[in-house]
Each structure stands twice: as structure tokens, then as C-alpha cells.
Amino acid sequence: xxxxxxxxxxxxxxxxxxxxxxxxxxxxxxxxxxxxxxxxxxxxxxxxxxxxxxxxxxxxxxxxxxxxxxxxxxxxxxxxxxxxxxxxxxxxxxxxxxxxxxxxxxxxxxxxxxxxxxxxxxxxxxxxxxxxxxxxxxxxxxxxxxxxxxxxxxxxxxxxxxxxxxxxxxxxxxxxxxxxxxxxxxxxxxxxxxxxxxxxxxxxxxxxxxxxxxxxxxxxxxxxxxxxxxxxxxxxxxxxxxxxxxxxxxxxxxxxxxxxxxxxxxxxxxxxxxxxxxxxxxxxxxxxx
Amino acid sequence: xxxxxxxxxxxxxxxxxxxxxxxxxxxxxxxxxxxxxxxxxxxxxxxxxxxxxxxxxxxxxxxxxxxxxxxxxxxxxxxxxxxxxxxxxxxxxxxxxxxxxxxxxxxxxxxxxxxxxxxxxxxxxxxxxxxxxxxxxxxxxxxxxxxxxxxxxxxxxxxxxxxxxxxxxxxxxxxxxxxxxxxxxxxxxxxxxxxxxxxxxxxxxxxxxxxxxxxxxxxxxxxxxxxxxxxxxxxxxxxxxxxxxxxxxxxxxxxxxxxxxxxxxxxxxxxxxxxxxxxxxxxxxxxxxxxxxxxxxxx
Numbered sequence: 001x002x003x004x005x006x007x008x009x010x011x012x013x014x015x016x017x018x019x020x021x022x023x024x025x026x027x028x029x030x031x032x033x034x035x036x037x038x039x040x041x042x043x044x045x046x047x048x049x050x051x052x053x054x055x056x057x058x059x060x061x062x063x064x065x066x067x068x069x070x071x072x073x074x075x076x077x078x079x080x081x082x083x084x085x086x087x088x089x090x091x092x093x094x095x096x097x098x099x100x101x102x103x104x105x106x107x108x109x110x111x112x113x114x115x116x117x118x119x120x121x122x123x124x125x126x127x128x129x130x131x132x133x134x135x136x137x138x139x140x141x142x143x144x145x146x147x148x149x150x151x152x153x154x155x156x157x158x159x160x161x162x163x164x165x166x167x168x169x170x171x172x173x174x175x176x177x178x179x180x181x182x183x184x185x186x187x188x189x190x191x192x193x194x195x196x197x198x199x200x201x202x203x204x205x206x207x208x209x210x211x212x213x214x215x216x217x218x219x220x221x222x223x224x225x226x227x228x229x230x231x232x233x234x235x236x237x238x239x240x241x242x243x244x245x246x247x248x249x250x251x252x253x254x255x256x257x258x259x260x261x262x263x264x265x266x267x268x269x270x271x272x273x274x275x276x277x278x279x280x281x282x283x284x285x286x287x288x289x
Numbered sequence: 290x291x292x293x294x295x296x297x298x299x300x301x302x303x304x305x306x307x308x309x310x311x312x313x314x315x316x317x318x319x320x321x322x323x324x325x326x327x328x329x330x331x332x333x334x335x336x337x338x339x340x341x342x343x344x345x346x347x348x349x350x351x352x353x354x355x356x357x358x359x360x361x362x363x364x365x366x367x368x369x370x371x372x373x374x375x376x377x378x379x380x381x382x383x384x385x386x387x388x389x390x391x392x393x394x395x396x397x398x399x400x401x402x403x404x405x406x407x408x409x410x411x412x413x414x415x416x417x418x419x420x421x422x423x424x425x426x427x428x429x430x431x432x433x434x435x436x437x438x439x440x441x442x443x444x445x446x447x448x449x450x451x452x453x454x455x456x457x458x459x460x461x462x463x464x465x466x467x468x469x470x471x472x473x474x475x476x477x478x479x480x481x482x483x484x485x486x487x488x489x490x491x492x493x494x495x496x497x498x499x500x501x502x503x504x505x506x507x508x509x510x511x512x513x514x515x516x517x518x519x520x521x522x523x524x525x526x527x528x529x530x531x532x533x534x535x536x537x538x539x540x541x542x543x544x545x546x547x548x549x550x551x552x553x554x555x556x557x558x559x560x561x562x563x564x565x566x567x568x569x570x571x572x573x574x575x576x577x578x579x580x581x582x583x584x585x586x587x588x
Contacts, residue, residue, distance in 0.1 A: 037380055089574055097326050097379045098573050101514060105569025108511065112563035116556055225391055228384055 013251030048203030078199025332390030335505030337490025363487025521579030
């Protein structure tokens with residue numbers, strides 16, 4: 001592989017990793033806590049992106065200012081899905097597989113509801129970009145700022161998980177709910193907190209995805225498989241794993257895309273994804289033949 | 290009345306309803322009898338549809354032989370996938386099959402020389418050419434296939450092989466300790482049922498007459514799942530009722546009976562999918578056994 005291509009791969013991959021890492025962190029938090037694949041998480045990205053773009057283009061807020069309400073709305077949406085759908089379902093004893101099917105239904109409801117409100121036409125963010133030439137690649141200042149923001153948010157989430165009281169409570173709750181309850185942890189409060197944080201991370205990812213291209217109703221849905229793949233490769237439920245795997249797979253994806261046509265990239269990664277599923281099952285010892 | 294019954298509209302409605310009933314019944318067999326959560330129906334269905342059309346158009350093979358070949362191809366593709374996935378837990382199977390379906394959609398899009406890519410593949414003629422009645426005659430043939438499938442499903446649940454599958458679903462360890470090669474049976478059953486999905490994919494090809502990659506979208510998968518969940522996942526009748534309740538009521542009655550202005554009519558498909566989603570959530574929340582009821586099984 002020639003060095004220029006390698007350079008391109010790394011830079012493009014790194015810049016594209018910003019939204020994917022954040023989305024994977026949010027996704028993995030929910031899995032860690034509640035133990036099911038929440039497909040409706042994709043709609044957090046979409047809702048974040050739409051909130052951002054509406055504030056940006058219709059109310060004329062600057063892009064960086066619009067991020068804040070966008071991620072808050074996405075976080076609240078995430079909490080709402082938990083309180084209105086998943087919590088009652090879990091209390092009614094709906095099993096894990098049915099919860100996933102339910103989350104697919106919820107995702108349909110939100111996605112097509114948004115389509116009815118906003119239509120299928122794309123909404124672009126209005127934001128002036130300065131193009132910078134960096135190591136022979138044209139990149140924008142926006143991409144760099146997003147990358148830095150993503151790094152800061154990721155570090156914050158890591159600190160939260162491993163350095164704060166809440167993070168400790170959350171890990172306790174996901175490992176052993178009974179024990180956590182007897183130690184005086186309020187499970188509802190911690191769970192709401194986690195769903196909110198996951199939604200906020202998803203909102204960031206959605207806004208970044210939207211500003212890098214356009215905002216459409218299926219923005220989150222198109223990425224959800226890739227997000228699941230990242231979290232599974234990184235060890236589902238692990239926040240540091242999600243961050244590392246997000247960076248690695250984004251760089252790999254850009255490499256494969258640069259070397260062949262863009263669709264081969266998606267296929268390679270999906271194959272890798274099935275391999276990762278298999279590998280983790282073997283490592284867990286949960287495999288039965 | 291006779292002219293309506295022989296019209297292309299009625300024939301197409303009947304055929305598509307029958308195809309969805311078939312997919313949902315097969316899904317019931319996989320999910321409820323064998324305990325495999327298949328979220329890649331669209332993928333297998335698409336392979337069958339495209340393989341049949343390719344045999345028919347590119348190799349000039351007779352339509353009915355093409356359908357059988359298409360089903361065999363689908364089954365052979367499902368076999369290694371089953372070997373890789375089926376010994377993982379339910380969530381992994383779900384995600385893995387979903388990923389498989391998206392690979393299929395991608396590959397149909399990319400391999401333009403074979404599948405026609407986004408330019409499409411066509412035209413697939415109606416296989417039984419009996420003048421103006423060709424649509425309804427073909428529709429009745431599709432219905433006959435579906436009736437045969439339902440009879441097979443009904444027999445299977447009473448046959449020793451069906452009982453074996455139930456026992457694997459309920460307690461695989463116990464079943465294995467009784468000397469049954471459980472994993473092999475699961476793989477073979479999955480491959481056969483996926484082959485059947487491919488067969489019905491092949492039967493769909495003349496109905497579309499012109500194939501596009503976007504037809505192989507996950508929507509097909511979810512439509513079948515929603516129908517099954519709504520109708521009742523543990524009964525064959527549930528699959529039939531579920532399809533009638535979703536496809537028929539939403540797609541046909543809503544469009545035929547309600548006179549909508551043009552702008553609102555554009556919104557109807559979105560409204561339908563949003564309503565599907567809402568229904569799925571509500572059914573699982575309040576009546577997880579569906580309309581037809583029956584016992585519920587936990588994982």
C-alpha cells in the first residue's frame with residue numbers, strides 16, 4: 001500500500017470516526033445497562049439532526065449554538081422511549097428478543113412520523129466552512145472541530161463511567177440489580193440518567209452526520225447496522241471498547257472504500273461483523289454445537 | 290363483478306396477499322417452531338426473486354424450472370449462514386440475519402452486469418399466457434402454492450420432525466442428551482425454509498415484472514414480522530389473520546375506499562409504516578400472543 005493512500009485512509013477515517021464513536025458509545029451504554037439491542041436508538045440520531053437543522057436554518061441559530069438544544073432534545077427523547085415504551089414492556093415481562101422487535105416497531109413509528117412532518121426532501125445545515133489543505137487532503141474546519149468535540153465528549157463519558165459515583169452505580173446496577181438495590185441505589189434514577197446520556201451521545205452523532213452531508217428521515221437508520229457492528233466488535237456493553245472499535249472500523253472502512261468501490265467497503269465490514277459475533281460467542285463460552 | 294375479479298388489480302392484490310401469507314407462515318415455522326429469529330427474510334426472498342429472473346432471462350430456462358433453481362440457490366446460501374449463526378444466542382441471530390439481508394441488497398445493487406443494478410432487471414413475462422386472464426390464472430397458481438405451504442406447515446407441527454423441532458426449541462440440551470443431533474436438524478430446517486422463502490421470491494418476480502434493488506429492502510421483513518406478531522405468533526391461523534389485518538386493511542381498503550386528495554395520498558405509505566410500527570409496539574406491550582392467542586414462550 002503506498003504511503004499517500006495510507007495517509008488518506010487515516011485522515012479520512014479519523015474524521016469520519018467522530019460521529020460513529022459517539023453513536024457507538026450511546027448504543028453500548030443502553031446495552032450495558034438493559035441488555036438488549038435498541039434499534040430505536042437510530043432515531044435519536046435522526047431527531048438530534050432534525051432539531052439541529054430546524055434551529056439552524058429556520059431560527060437562524062449558529063451551528064455550534066444549535067448543537068446544545070439538539071443534543072438535549074435527543075436525550076429527552078431517549079428518556080421518553082425508556083419511560084413510555086421499554087420500561088413498561090420490561091415490567092410486563094416482554095423477553096429480550098421481543099424487546100428488539102418492539103424497538104424496530106418504535107423506530108418505524110418515529111422515522112415515518114418524521115417523514116410525514118418533514119417530507120423526504122433533504123435539509124442541509126447552513127454553515128460557512130473554511131477549506132484547509134492538510135497533508136494533501138482538503139478538509140474543512142468543521143470536521144476538525146467535530147473531531148475535537150467528539151474526543152472531548154468521549155473522554156467525559158469515560159470519566160463518568162469510571163471516575164464518578166453515578167458511573168459506579170450504573171456499573172453496579174448492570175452487573176447485579178438485586179445487589180445494587182440492596183446497597184441503596186435508586187435504579188430508576190440511574191437508568192434515566194444513563195438513557196439520557198446515551199441519547200445525548202446519539203444527538204451529537206446525528207448532528208455531526210447531518211452537517212457532514214444532509215439531514216434525511218433515514219439518517220440514523222442507515223447507520224444503525226454499522227453502529228451495532230462497532231459495538232459488537234468493541235465488546236458489546238464496553239464504553240472504551242466502543243471508542244477504540246469506532247476509530248478502528250472507521251479507518252478500515254475509509255481504507256476499503258478508497259481502494260475499491262464504496263459498496264465493497266460496507267460488505268467487507270459486515271462480513272467482519274459476523275466474524276466478530278462468532279468470535280465473541282466462542283470467547284464467552286456460550287457456544288453450543 | 291366478473292370483470293373486477295379478472296382485472297389486473299384484483300389479481301395483483303390477491304397474489305401479493307398470498308405471497309405475504311406464505312412469508313409469514315414460513316416465519317412462524319422458523320420463529321415459533323424452530324426458535325430461530327430470522328430478520329433476513331427480505332434477503333432470502335430477494336435472492337429467490339433475482340436468481341429466478343436471472344435463470345429465466347439470462348439463461349432462457351423455463352420459468353417453473355427457474356423457480357426451483359432459485360429456491361435451491363437460496364437454500365444453499367442459507368446453509369453456511371445457518372452453520373455460522375444458529376448456535377449463537379437469539380439477539381446475535383437477529384442482528385446477523387439483518388446484516389445478511391443488507392449484504393444481499395448491497396450486492397444486488399453493485400453487481401450490475403448480473404442483476405442490472407439500479408437500472409433494473411426485466412421484463413419478466415407472466416408464465417401462463419392465456420390472454421386477458423393471465424393475471425388471475427397466475428394469481429390462483431400462487432394461492433395454490435400458499436395453500437400447499439399451509440398444509441405442509443400444519444402437517445409438520447404434528448409430524449415427528451415437528452415435535453423434534455419443538456423439543457429443540459424448548460430444551461435443546463435435554464433433546465441432545467436424548468441422542469438427537471439438534472444442531473444439524475436446526476441447520477437443515479432453516480435452509481429448507483429459507484429455500485421456501487426463495488421459492489416465493491421467485492413467484493413474486495412476474496408480479497413485479499421489473500426488478501429493482503430497492504424492492505429487497507428490510508420493509509418486506511418487517512411487514513412479515515408485524516403481521517405475525519399481530520396475528521399471533523404461535524398459530525398458523527395467526528399468520529393468515531395477521532396479513533389480512535395489516536396488508537389488506539391498510540394497503541387495499543384504505544386506498545380503495547377512502548377518497549384522498551393527491552397530496553394526502555402521497556403521505557399514505559408513510560402513514561401506513563408509522564401505523565405498523567405503532568401496532569407492533571402496542572401488540573407486544575398489551576397482547577403479546579396476538580389476535581389468535583395461544584401460549585407464549587419465553588426465552
